[in-house]
Amino acid sequence: MKNILLILIFTSMAWGETPHDGMHHTHEEHVHEKFVDGKKLEVDPERFDKFIMDLKDTQIAIVNVQGMVCDFCARGIEKIFKKDINVKKIDVDLSKGKVLIAYNVAHEIIFEDIRDKILMNGQNAIDMQVIDL
Amino acid sequence: MGIRIICLLSVMSLGLDARPISYTGGSTIMAFSDNIKNSIYYHYSPSYKYSIGIEVIRNDYFNDNYSFLRYTYLLNRKNTENSQRNLYFQSGISSKGFDEFFYGLHGDWETRRLFIGFGLNETKRKIQDYFEQYYQIGVAPYVGDYGDLHTWIMIKAKENSLKNSWSTYPVLKFFKGNVLMEFGYSKKTEWDVHLMYRL
Known part of the structure; x- marks a missing residue:
């Protein structure tokens, strides 16, 4: 019982769960390099190409997620986004901590909505970039 | 023995999950077997912050059957x-009455390469109270991509006050998609099996 109390005290000192506001960018050409504002696109080019291969008239939200270290634990993200009728496709890049979400071009992508969905799985979305195909 | 077979059959037919809480709206079914008990546990998570569930238990040490209504x-x-x-925080109230229950803590820290976990549980029973604890450390021999088969090699040390001794043994953990399996073995405690499927 003493062990339980000690661990409770030590671990309750640092709660972490404060998602920051996302940044929304659009992009025209240099998909694998930089945005027009100079911000680097941190996504695996090969993975990105494979993801967009069969997509047209689509917007891709590239979401930077914290705490996504385990395949098994990230499964819920895929399940939650697949319930959204505006989502065409989703991919999870564990190595870069990114979630790629393909939306219908007419859909307005709102970072707060994505952040809330990611939080439903217990992770934190910290920012986002959007690319129009 | 019967419930052990049911557990394994459930796993084979359904698969199983590892975390005590799922994503919001998600649920998980688990089967667990060691030298003290065999159980099947289903939980539902109304929020990513908590889950409620039922665990059906065959306790080999006390030679009885009961269930826990669990809250995590x-x-x-x-x-x-x-x-x-x-x-x-984990807790449960027994089907045998409000004076039989358990409470405890479960913690983990992990990266894509390393894992450390522990569990502490105090169980109150009319027959005899007991305390269980385990500590686990693991490493992934390779870092798999999303959708791959993931493998962990672990060492687990556990103690149950009913047996009044520690046992330390190797554990292998595998998961792919929504299925997770964990197998440990030592001469003292024999098999320690944990299977999960996330629905």
């Missing part, structure tokens, strides 16, 4: 770019 609450989670740390 996420006390703490720390997400970083390369790690996640969790601390859960």
Whole structure:
């Protein structure tokens, strides 16, 4: 019982769960390099190409997620986004901590909505970039 | 023995999940077997912060059967770019009455390469109270991509006050998609099996 109390005290000192506001960018050409504002696109080019291969008239939200270290634990993200009728496709890049979400071009992508969905799985979305195909 | 077979059959037919709480709206079914008990546990998570569920138990030590109505609450989670740390409060009330229950803590910290976890449980029973604890550390021999088969090699040390001795043994953990399996073995405690499927 003493062990339980000690661990409770030590671990309750640092709660972490404060998602920051996302940044929304659009992009025209240099998909694998930089945005027009100079911000680097941190996504695996090969993975990105494979993801967009069969997509047209689509917007891709590239979401930077914290705490996504385990395949098994990230499964819920895929399940939650697949319930959204505006989502065409989703991919999870564990190595870069990114979630790629393909939306219908007419859909307005709102970072707060994505952040809330990611939080439903217990992770934190910290920012986002959007690319129009 | 019967419930052990049921557990394994359930796993084979359904698969099983590892975390004590799922994503919001998600549920998980688990089967667990060691030298003290065999159980099947189903839980539903109305929120990513807590889950409620039923665990049906065959206790080999006391030679009886009962169930726990379980509640698990996420006390703490720390997400970083390369790690996640969790601390859960776990509790359950027995089908044998309100004076039989358990409570405890479960915690873990992991990166894509390393894992550390522990569990502490105090169980109150009319027959005899007991305390269980385990500590687990593991490493992934390779870092798999999303959708791959993931493998962990672990060492687990556990103690149950009913047996009044520690046992330390190797554990292998595998998961792919929504299925997770964990197998440990020692001469003292024999098989320690944990299977999960996330629905």
